[in-house]
Amino acid sequence: MAEDNPLYQVEDLSFSYQLGHQKVQALQDVSLRVERGDFLCLAGPSGSGKTTLLSVLGLIEPVQKGSVRFEGRNLLEMTERDRNHARRFRIGFIFQQFHLIPVLTAEENVEFFLTRQGVPKAERRKRVTEALEAVGIASQGKQKPLEMSGGQRQRVALARAIAKKPDVIIADEPTASLDQATGREIMKIFAEQTEQRGVCVIAASHDPMVLAFAPRKIELCDGKVTSC
Amino acid sequence: MLIVVALRNLLRNPRRTFAVLLTVAIGVGSIFLFHGFNTGIMNQYRTNAIHARYGHGQVNTDGYREKVYEKPWDHWIKDAKKVEDDLKSIDGVDQVFPRVEFFALLTNGRVTVSGRGQGVNGPEEAKFFYTLNIEQGEQLSDQKEGILLGRGLARALDVKPGDRVTVLGNTIDGSINGLDLTMTGYFHTGSRETDDVMFRVQLEQAQTLLDTDRVETIALGLRDLDEWDTVAAAIEQKHPELEAVPFAVLDKVYYQHSVDWLKQQFAVIQLIILTIVLLGILNTVATAILDRKQEIGNLRANGESFGDVMKMLAWEGLALGALGSTLGLLLTAALVYGALRNGILMPPAPGLTRQFEVFIELQAPMAGITFLMGLATASIGTMLAGWRVARMPIGQALRSV
Numbered sequence: 001m002a003e004d005n006p007l008y009q010v011e012d013l014s015f016s017y018q019l020g021h022q023k024v025q026a027l028q029d030v031s032l033r034v035e036r037g038d039f040l041c042l043a044g045p046s047g048s049g050k051t052t053l054l055s056v057l058g059l060i061e062p063v064q065k066g067s068v069r070f071e072g073r074n075l076l077e078m079t080e081r082d083r084n085h086a087r088r089f090r091i092g093f094i095f096q097q098f099h100l101i102p103v104l105t106a107e108e109n110v111e112f113f114l115t116r117q118g119v120p121k122a123e124r125r126k127r128v129t130e131a132l133e134a135v136g137i138a139s140q141g142k143q144k145p146l147e148m149s150g151g152q153r154q155r156v157a158l159a160r161a162i163a164k165k166p167d168v169i170i171a172d173e174p175t176a177s178l179d180q181a182t183g184r185e186i187m188k189i190f191a192e193q194t195e196q197r198g199v200c201v202i203a204a205s206h207d208p209m210v211l212a213f214a215p216r217k218i219e220l221c222d223g224k225v226t227s228c
Numbered sequence: 229m230l231i232v233v234a235l236r237n238l239l240r241n242p243r244r245t246f247a248v249l250l251t252v253a254i255g256v257g258s259i260f261l262f263h264g265f266n267t268g269i270m271n272q273y274r275t276n277a278i279h280a281r282y283g284h285g286q287v288n289t290d291g292y293r294e295k296v297y298e299k300p301w302d303h304w305i306k307d308a309k310k311v312e313d314d315l316k317s318i319d320g321v322d323q324v325f326p327r328v329e330f331f332a333l334l335t336n337g338r339v340t341v342s343g344r345g346q347g348v349n350g351p352e353e354a355k356f357f358y359t360l361n362i363e364q365g366e367q368l369s370d371q372k373e374g375i376l377l378g379r380g381l382a383r384a385l386d387v388k389p390g391d392r393v394t395v396l397g398n399t400i401d402g403s404i405n406g407l408d409l410t411m412t413g414y415f416h417t418g419s420r421e422t423d424d425v426m427f428r429v430q431l432e433q434a435q436t437l438l439d440t441d442r443v444e445t446i447a448l449g450l451r452d453l454d455e456w457d458t459v460a461a462a463i464e465q466k467h468p469e470l471e472a473v474p475f476a477v478l479d480k481v482y483y484q485h486s487v488d489w490l491k492q493q494f495a496v497i498q499l500i501i502l503t504i505v506l507l508g509i510l511n512t513v514a515t516a517i518l519d520r521k522q523e524i525g526n527l528r529a530n531g532e533s534f535g536d537v538m539k540m541l542a543w544e545g546l547a548l549g550a551l552g553s554t555l556g557l558l559l560t561a562a563l564v565y566g567a568l569r570n571g572i573l574m575p576p577a578p579g580l581t582r583q584f585e586v587f588i589e590l591q592a593p594m595a596g597i598t599f600l601m602g603l604a605t606a607s608i609g610t611m612l613a614g615w616r617v618a619r620m621p622i623g624q625a626l627r628s629v
Contacts (some may be wrong), residue, residue, distance in 0.1 A: 055626075083532045084531045084532070086531075087530060088531020089531070093529050095526065099522055099525070101523060103240055104233065112233070112531050116230075116530075116532065164530075
């Protein structure tokens with residue numbers, strides 16, 4: 001059944017950026033298939049197209065050439081409203097630079113998108129507490145991002161992503177700002193999410209520890225998949 | 229939650245927020261102050277027009293003002309005493325002032341000049357027409373044979389209070405008639421055109437000179453200017469042969485044109501101030517929002533639509549507008565009721581020769597309007613500044629430095 005209806009089906013995806021007068025080919029004829037519950041790591045050097053592929057899978061960048069299906073739906077056929085809805089309810093993001101809302105506390109940062117999902121207050125509070133406990137920073141819930149270390153901020157970003165109860169977590173260099181021990185803990189949380197909730201995790205990283213942790217790896221080089 | 233984020237964003241960079249608040253406050257305060265100043269000037273003009281010359285309005289026979297008659301006195305109000313009593317019985321009418329106007333020659337025996345006389349009820353008018361500025365001598369009140377001259381006339385005749393002045397005119401039948409009167413004083417309205425020709429005598433004297441018992445007009449003193457429309461309707465219902473004309477129409481050249489001119493000037497200045505405020509807000513807020521590109525990209529990445537982001541920015545703008553406008557109104561009120569409580573001495577207005585004092589009159593409806601203007605300008609400014617960032621492709625916003 002899963003084979004017939006993968007979470008993502010990418011076929012011949014190409015993507016280019018215009019940098020001034022120069023066109024940069026970020027992805028070239030990328031094809032891959034991602035199942036629900038996959039824990040997938042995109043590897044490759046800087047500029048290999050990892051972040052671009054994550055952005056397309058996260059419905060952040062448009063499909064320029066080729067085809068991407070998310071839960072069977074062709075992204076090109078989705079309206080902006082559909083994409084907003086999918087990003088709000090189905091996809092959790094963890095960015096390398098965290099992108100927390102600086103004027104909100106850790107708890108509020110986690111709660112913000114739940115409010116926007118329309119989750120009732122009691123349920124929101126429960127999910128916020130569980131998510132912060134899961135990432136081990138429940139005691140820093142009242143602190144604002146600027147009062148926290150990089151590792152703590154990354155945990156808040158992770159808590160924010162898992163509290164949404166998404167189908168897929170898209171993580172770009174999730175351990176880049178963390179020490180090895182914290183990075184390992186984050187990866188453990190990802191693994192728990194895939195094992196216990198069937199969440200698909202797609203992470204892009206250079207970190208050998210992350211690559212070692214992920215059961216499935218896709219290597220990119222110059223925008224092309226070199227190994228799956 | 230969007231509102232919470234929007235409001236907290238105001239505290240993010242207090243100096244920048246303060247700059248925007250000050251921009252809005254100065255803009256709103258300036259418009260409010262300028263409107264109060266204009267209202268003060270207009271009220272001063274109105275008071276001057278009503279209490280120097282016209283009363284709140286005048287009653288004459290229907291159509292009298294629009295036409296030129298060979299024998300105007302044939303169209304004057306008959307049975308004036310009864311009409312006066314009828315007018316007095318109308319609710320809102322406090323005082324009535326029957327008048328006649330006529331042209332005559334004035335002489336002191338050596339010099340003869342022409343003038344335009346008004347026959348008035350001296351004792352009554354002295355109480356109501358208090359802005360008729362008496363420069364020397366006294367107002368025409370109960371001096372039966374008194375004459376009050378305009379400053380220009382008095383100077384031309386070279387007379388002073390107590391001197392005898394002879395008024396020569398035609399009766400309505402065309403016979404020459406004359407009055408020997410004593411000058412009570414001279415007045416200075418500020419309008420040279422008036423001061424050079426006008427003089428006042430008692431109504432009975434004027435009627436004797438003209439040999440008529442009719443009156444040309446009856447000026448009215450109302451309990452309240454706002455009651456004019458009701459009073460005018462009642463007059464025209466009771467006396468369909470009469471028409472009631474408000475002072476603003478009677479004094480169109482001086483009062484109504486000044487008011488129209490001031491209003492137009494106010495509209496232009498208001499537009500200039502609002503444009504400056506809008507540009508100030510655009511500049512400051514645009515800088516602030518450009519710093520938040522990644523944050524806005526993150527909101528969009530997590531499912532917030534362009535509309536949601538604009539909504540958040542609109543809340544920020546509304547908050548800035550509300551706080552800035554409140555600050556502006558309070559500062560203006562403090563200025564007006566503090567430093568400017570004694571009014572501002574103004575140079576003579578167009579057509580006038582004397583200075584006058586203006587009291588800035590702040591009005592509650594205008595406070596509401598300027599508050600809303602500040603609110604709208606700040607919101608529009610914030611949303612215009614945020615439009616480009618909110619519309620930016622999410623990936624590009626997230627990659628921004």
